[in-house]
Amino acid sequence: MITDERIIPISLPTPFAVGDVNIYLIKGEALTLIDAGPKTKEAADVLKNRLSGLGFTLSDIDQVVLTHHHADHVGLLDEFPDGVKIIGHPFNEPYISKNPVFIENQQSFFTYLFKQLGVPVDMGLLSLTVKRSYRFSCQRSLTETILEGSQIDGLEGWRVLETPGHASSHIVLLHEGNGSMIGGDLLLKPSSSNPLLEMPQTSEKRQAPLLDYVASLKRLLELPVRVMFPGHGEKITAIQELIARRLEKQQNRAEEVYRLLAESPQTAFELCRKLFPAVYEKELFLTMSETVGQLDDLESRGRMTSNEKDGILYYCTK
Ligand SMILES: [Zn+2]
Incomplete structure (x- = not known):
């Protein structure tokens, strides 16, 4: 053994x-x-x-x-x-393998997704972010x-x-x-x-x-x-305790997102700026991932829905 x-x-x-x-x-x-x-x-x-x-x-x-x-x-x-x-x-x-076709597709995928999430997309910056992840x-x-x-x-x-x-x-x-x-x-x-x-x-x-x-x-x-x-x-x-702490923290953040959405419908990017005012610009990818995660969580519990207008998603509580 x-x-x-x-x-x-x-x-x-x-x-x-x-x-x-x-x-x-x-x-x-x-x-x-x-x-x-x-x-x-x-x-x-x-x-x-x-x-x-x-x-x-x-x-x-x-x-x-x-x-x-x-x-x-x-x-x-x-x-x-x-x-x-x-x-x-x-x-x-x-x-x-740094597959060039894959990297190109990633850039288009994130350009489309971030537009949909309400991020004022700077195409150059976005492809730079994707490229940087391979550095x-x-x-x-x-x-x-x-x-x-x-x-x-x-x-x-x-x-x-x-x-x-x-x-x-x-x-x-x-x-x-x-x-x-x-x-x-x-x-x-x-x-x-x-x-x-x-x-x-x-x-x-x-x-x-x-x-x-x-x-x-x-x-x-x-x-x-x-x-x-x-x-x-x-x-x-102490694996169980740590998992419990992580799950609790995630739930608290989802509640925070719910409260913000209850005030007014908004895009994921608007939420992201409120959740992470100090770091969202520098860590856009990380903070947007976190924000979208909480939206997915609320949606999976039937507490949130979204409406599309001009290609942009506006989220609201249900
Ligand atoms: Zn990792």
């Missing part, structure tokens, strides 16, 4: 507000790395030094398993030799895909669970034998993990990432997890 001692955390610096990212080395039949870190020289140096301290080099790693496609988790894939296996949910692929990412390809229930060769005892929300590509690994979970960004101690708007990959309609995220958290509540090894921050053992 793999015990916790065989999961070696490696903390790497990132250029993002979230701070360091944790990746994990697991010594099983294969030498597996869970996630790779952002593509910066600093992170590459720290990774190589840590591996060398453990008696390894990058070429000793047999496989890298991705928890999700965000740059702080995948960028350093570019440092690995060609032979390494790269394993993840199929939704990682267009992001980690510390990589240009690699999955060599194997995993889905709900998959097991990974050389990583005996671990099972893949799909946990969309923070990202549609998000998976976690559960070791049922000892209750360990490699959690990616599903649940973090220092901050809540933001469910982010994405371009849908299998349908025309945009997803509701917050609803997916809440469902993933509720699923986690039911699982026999003793300790979670997260993508950021320290190990989590």
Whole structure:
């Protein structure tokens, strides 16, 4: 049985507000790395030094398993030799390969969506935001895909669970034998993990990432997890309490949105400015994702509806 001692955390610096990212080395039949870190020289140096301290080099790693496609988790894939296996949910692929058609489609998708949400869209700025999300990412390809229930060769005892929300590509690994979970960004101690708007990959309609995220958290509540090894921050053992706190905070924010909507019908962008007056300009993508998430939540409970006028959605309470 793999015990916790065989999961070696490696903390790497990132250029993002979230701070360091944790990746994990697991010594099983294969030498597996869970996630790779952002593509910066600093992170590459720290990774190589840590591996060398453990008696390894990058070429000793047999496989890298991705928890999700965000740059702080995948960028350093570019440092690995060609032979390494790269394993993840199929939704990682267009992001980690920087597929140009996909990136172009993302720009059109978000231009359309943000117009609909009432954002005074600056097309140039929007495509810049999309491009920027790739800045510390990589240009690699999955060599194997995993889905709900998959097991990974050389990583005996671990099972893949799909946990969309923070990202549609998000998976976690559960070791049922000892209750360990490699959690990616599903649940973090220092901050809540933001469910982010994405371009849908299998349908025309945009997803509701917050609803997916809440469902993933509720699923986690039911699982026999003793300790979670997260993508950021320290190990989590009081998992149920933390989930309860996160769910409560989300509900409070949905109530806040409901109260604002009860005053007058408005666009998602108008709501976003009221909810996040200090940061909405700098963090437009993040704060709009959060706002739309609460609207999706209220709509799913039948408490809110929307009317379209000249291509813009106006939300009101029901
Ligand atoms: Zn992430």
